[in-house]
Amino acid sequence: MDRRILKSREAIVEAFVALMAEKNFEQITINEISERANVSRGTVYLHYTDKFDLLDQCIKSHLVELIESFLPCGATGIFPSKASLLHTFQYLGQHAFFYAAVLANKGVPMFRYRLQAALLRGLDKQIDMNGINRDMNKEMLIQFLTSAIAGMIEWWITNSMPYTDVEVVEQLWALMERNQMVPQPFDKGMTI
Amino acid sequence: MDRRILKSREAIVEAFVALMAEKNFEQITINEISERANVSRGTVYLHYTDKFDLLDQCIKSHLVELIESFLPCGATGIFPSKASLLHTFQYLGQHAFFYAAVLANKGVPMFRYRLQAALLRGLDKQIDMNGINRDMNKEMLIQFLTSAIAGMIEWWITNSMPYTDVEVVEQLWALMERNQMVPQPFDKGMTI
DNA sequence: GGAAGTTTGTTTACTAATGAACGAATCCAG
């Protein structure tokens, strides 16, 4: 890909996200975006039809990344696994600026919904309905899981990540075990 | 000016200076520069005939800035003044990365010479030969001043600025007063 | 309500940047 395209897109998105952290989506103008991005206004229209399209593409690409953070280590393991959960929260921590901006921005409702929808799409493909989940209703299991995780994500990001990614995943995993949503740990007193 | 030109030049110079801080000038290639600058190799040749030209333009523009730092507050005051000296060292502190790179780089001799030559050019125009300097030989005065200042600059930068700009100027100014190179302070016991 | 000023989205002609190709020069290992 022509590096000019990548550089322009990157500059525009970066400026846009920075502005979203400062003010509501509605009161952001294309003028501001192009100025902040140090790019001609025409260039913005060259890549995005309007600021709604820009927002949409931003959210889409980030949610694709989020889904990909589930399964970074090749085909190793099935979700839900503690390792893949940790990857996701590590990714979120690295892109907290964006997620905080869209979650907090009053001009961007629906993001919470799209977040959960993305989790659902990602989870649906790779969840293992054998073993522990054999007798569960998949639809309900996924709904429960994605709600829980989305809620944790929203809380963690909007509260400025008050705990480390490891700590959050530790807690979340414990809750999932308690609710029999994941493979149970071996009982310490158990004999084989 | 077309912002593409500014952006390309900026990226190239930034990459070049960063590389100079890492390795000798001779072993820096145009390939490396264009890669680091995230710019096509042809773009480098579009702005600079070769890496010597790049180095030359870098040094030239920085020395112009250095001279301009002498007289930032309009036509206020004559050099040497404590305020203008401070401006110069403030400027140097802000661009220490570049000056450290060229001063330390074994592939860039002559820089010390050009530094002093720039100081000399800047000083020659605005030094006040009346008053305290009435009976001095201008050529020798300027030679003395520029040597002293250039030496201080080189020491300050290559030693990672071990004192603040204010401290350095304080010391330098005291030395200049002691040598009657600047207007003498009013004697505390003096009556008008 | 209406004048003055923004912002929007589109179009224009122009120019800078791109990547690819090329032969020549230079470097370096075998």
Add this chain to the structure above:
DNA sequence: CTGGATTCGTTCATTAGTAAACAAACTTCC
């Protein structure tokens, strides 16, 4: 010495980005 690999400096056709202009749709404020 020799042959493979880099780097050099240049050329080329294509494309992305540019500033400027424009009318239309908005705010804002008197």
